[in-house]
Amino acid sequence: xxxLNKTLKGLEQRxxxxxxxxxxxQTVSVTPISDIGEKLHKxxxxxxxxxxxxxxxxxxxxxxxxxxxxxxxxNAAESIPVVTASNEKPAVSEPISxxxxxxxxxxxxxANQQRNEQVTEQSKSLTAQSLPQAEQVTQTIEMGNDTTxxxxxxxxxxxxxxxxxxxxxxxxxxxxKAQPSERQATMKQVTxxxxxxxxxxxxxAGKKAFTFGLVSEAIAALEQCIAVLNEHIECRSLLAAxxxxxxxxxxxxxxxxxxxxLKPDSMEWRTLLARIYADNKQYNEVLSVLPQxxxxxxxxxxxxxxxxxxxxxxxxxxxxxxxxxxxxxxxEQGKWWLAMARSAEFLQQWQNAxxxxxxxxxIGNLSPASQRYAVERLQFIRGRLDAx
Numbered sequence: 001x002x003x004l005n006k007t008l009k010g011l012e013q014r015x016x017x018x019x020x021x022x023x024x025x026q027t028v029s030v031t032p033i034s035d036i037g038e039k040l041h042k043x044x045x046x047x048x049x050x051x052x053x054x055x056x057x058x059x060x061x062x063x064x065x066x067x068x069x070x071x072x073x074x075n076a077a078e079s080i081p082v083v084t085a086s087n088e089k090p091a092v093s094e095p096i097s098x099x100x101x102x103x104x105x106x107x108x109x110x111a112n113q114q115r116n117e118q119v120t121e122q123s124k125s126l127t128a129q130s131l132p133q134a135e136q137v138t139q140t141i142e143m144g145n146d147t148t149x150x151x152x153x154x155x156x157x158x159x160x161x162x163x164x165x166x167x168x169x170x171x172x173x174x175x176x177k178a179q180p181s182e183r184q185a186t187m188k189q190v191t192x193x194x195x196x197x198x199x200x201x202x203x204x205a206g207k208k209a210f211t212f213g214l215v216s217e218a219i220a221a222l223e224q225c226i227a228v229l230n231e232h233i234e235c236r237s238l239l240a241a242x243x244x245x246x247x248x249x250x251x252x253x254x255x256x257x258x259x260x261x262l263k264p265d266s267m268e269w270r271t272l273l274a275r276i277y278a279d280n281k282q283y284n285e286v287l288s289v290l291p292q293x294x295x296x297x298x299x300x301x302x303x304x305x306x307x308x309x310x311x312x313x314x315x316x317x318x319x320x321x322x323x324x325x326x327x328x329x330x331x332e333q334g335k336w337w338l339a340m341a342r343s344a345e346f347l348q349q350w351q352n353a354x355x356x357x358x359x360x361x362x363i364g365n366l367s368p369a370s371q372r373y374a375v376e377r378l379q380f381i382r383g384r385l386d387a388x
Contacts, residue, residue, distance in 0.1 A: 199229035274305045283309040316343040334363035
């Protein structure tokens, strides 16, 4: 059994070695790429040889021609005209003999023809030898071009697509931070637009309900308007007026106080709340709602409410300042002159009080009771001044 096992192991080892040797023998047959540089070098050698031989033949030919010319015709140099440096015309030398010159020209032509024939024969032989080499070089060049042409699409197909430029992580973090803020801003704008639209719809519904005498439906619509948009001035003012019309002053004042906590610069809410306080004879609350810092924004209602509350609280300096504002804006109203005369009388400004009472009686648009009161107070002040 041990022998059998060994033989089996030996067979397995041989099979594995044979398989590995077969794999090694299976090599890829690569077509040899001809070296274009060497073939061009081989082609250049015969071409250079032809050029060198032609140059040597041309030099030898010129040298023999010059020697032959000077040996056979020693007097030829004499026939060459001498160019003088002066402007005079050169003297024309007379020809010595015409026949020797013709003989020389014929001999030169024959020699030239013979040498040209020799050079052409040599060049033909050289070119005949170099033609097969040139053909081989051109064939190898064409083969190389074919291989490069076939390999070009493969290379083009195997081109690596350049990866996109990677953005640094800092810029990515900044973009991620910036995107939520931009989205939040746009979402806020969209929500504001939709909120105002919804609030206006509820407000218009409440106004229509008031026109038809449906107070409960109007209050419900206005409450929805405030729930959508707390800072809707007209809606809150109308809702407070609706509660006040129902003699529910607590709800009316609460609606306006909540509005002032959200938007304290609303003069409409301030004057409406001051009117509610004045009707309920809450004069201290009237002055607290109409403080001095809002006097620059005050209108006629602002000064009327403030002047009346100050007179009731016997703050006549505040009342006198408030009624002066009214006499400047509405000088034709005698009641403001009468109210200002009362405050001046309480402050014992007798001359000013008498002047204000006189103006009030002269305007004459007072009620009969106010007219009698003004005349009585004017007589009292005049008697006091005469007694003093």
